[in-house]
Amino acid sequence: MTRKSPPKRITIHDVASDAGVSFSAVSKVLRDAYGVSDALRARVNESIAKLGYTPNTAARGMRGKTHVIGVIFPDMRNPYFADVLSGISAALERTTYQMVQGIVQHSTEAALVQSMMNMQLDGLIIVGSISTSEELSGVAARLPLVVDGHHLPNATSFDTVNNDDAESGRIAVRHLVEQGYRKIAMLSLETHNGSVIERREAGYEEAMRAAGLGRHIEIARAPQSLRDIQVVTQSLIEKRVEAIFCWTDYVALEAMSVAGSLGLSIPRDVAIVGHDNTMYCGFEQNSLTSLDQSGEQSGLQAARLLIERIEGRQKAEHFLIHPRLVARRSSAAPA
């Protein structure tokens, strides 16, 4: 085993001997525990600074808290998640908690959760979970959990943060109807119970019926791949729909691309509305109308709830965000 000899790690013992105190005194200072005099604390902190000591997270994890939380994202491609992360990060800034991310790629959400539990993290935020209520309850039984973007009928063992996704669907439809569109389709995703997408679909259908457009309800579901989105968009266009509400922005941008490739002009030939109001919406070449659910706010609240839960709160809390339409050229009234 040829290993480079790593510079010896500085431990609590080194700090103790430098400060001339017992090593348990150092531990107490670190954890802000009771029963340390100001003099002792000052001396220890000085040594910590001098030696550049940082606690070994693995060792901490064996006994108490690691002061690290985990955040799980379903993918890194959807720019909405960057907004959520930004909110979480801001909320954590003034706390002693650090964060690591797990992004579902070839592995599964469950594997990532397991891996983070094995690392003894203090709590977990799962964004856009694809797990069932039962699975999430199982996780919540083992560590503090907040789920962001998943509507669960009866989550009592963990907190949730959600956009009012049914309202998103309603707002999108009402807006398009006001602009003069009637044959409004929805471009959705093959999904599962309790997902944000399911709620958006429900809101879409409800508003269509309320507007007397029930006969025009048309929900097309495509997997996440660009190729599939293309095919499904084409078929909607062939059906001569007048407007398409897409479950997330990048799908809307792809739909826009397909329409353009077919020589159609937006919104004249087909109007498009996205969801999340990510940074690409504002680009002139897209000018995509979108529903803003403030990912930043969502992340901020999720982090707040998680910390409260780590510090002892037992009762579940559920935070709801109200979406807001940002109208742009892609849904302008037909001339």
Next chain:
Amino acid sequence: MTRKSPPKRITIHDVASDAGVSFSAVSKVLRDAYGVSDALRARVNESIAKLGYTPNTAARGMRGKTHVIGVIFPDMRNPYFADVLSGISAALERTTYQMVQGIVQHSTEAALVQSMMNMQLDGLIIVGSISTSEELSGVAARLPLVVDGHHLPNATSFDTVNNDDAESGRIAVRHLVEQGYRKIAMLSLETHNGSVIERREAGYEEAMRAAGLGRHIEIARAPQSLRDIQVVTQSLIEKRVEAIFCWTDYVALEAMSVAGSLGLSIPRDVAIVGHDNTMYCGFEQNSLTSLDQSGEQSGLQAARLLIERIEGRQKAEHFLIHPRLVARRSSAAPA
């Protein structure tokens, strides 16, 4: 302290007693160590499966390897990083290594590195590092390190994976010159020594001179914010440049947006070339010419190198990727 009592964790001892062996025998099976009979191994594996045992990463970290590596990204907004992650993930799939990500937000790269060292991770991949050679050498002295996207004059204690960024700059310029453009500017980023951006600038300048266009060299550097990019793009357009080579795609998309807002048409009034060939380039409304440095390949190689290094390789290796131009409408020859 009212804490929910978490279901007791299954440890190596539980497995041992279930299998009727000593707990050290279990440890050996887990680590594939020498000196375990097939019969014992089979019995232990059966118990592991039955009990659903997974090793406690924190405990492992106290003595040996955690089998977890860390990947640090400078941000989550640039879609190029999703490609890199995908490559790393693919490379890890057939190994026993898990991965967590750290994304630089409000914290710093150095803080994230420290945090991951404290977690006793087995190795680190830093993508798009902003640290100096010295800082990175300091990290490499403590754990196996691969740096992706950072040209360091004399990295001997860690591996690197790089795109040939000077070549990217040259290819961009040559392509634009072939298409008939002469006043070619570069939209860059305020940056540091050894960065990929610096190299792209160097390649740009070199190719401009080689084409006899030295007098048209114009490098505008903007911070990462959309607002700043707007201002800088406007000033380039006011100088009546004929083409703009942007250091990364989303900057190019923003430049495109600014041009559009000013009523200019692309490429007739100004041609645009991006870098990374991320998924947005192919959208009809963008149709952005871009240099493909294959983020997936980059991630794949980085993970391979890191694992080799974790398993004992001492000599530094440096992998170079050759960029490839993907031409689209944004740089078509002026009619």
Next chain:
DNA sequence: CTGAAAGCGCTTACAG
């Protein structure tokens, strides 16, 4: 207010 002891769940020599 301060310190000595036990123990978290593993790995790593070492002894049988």
Next chain:
DNA sequence: CTGAAAGCGCTTACAG
């Protein structure tokens, strides 16, 4: 081939 012992760096009662 198998197992008992020591120890990684902390936290948590507990004793002084």
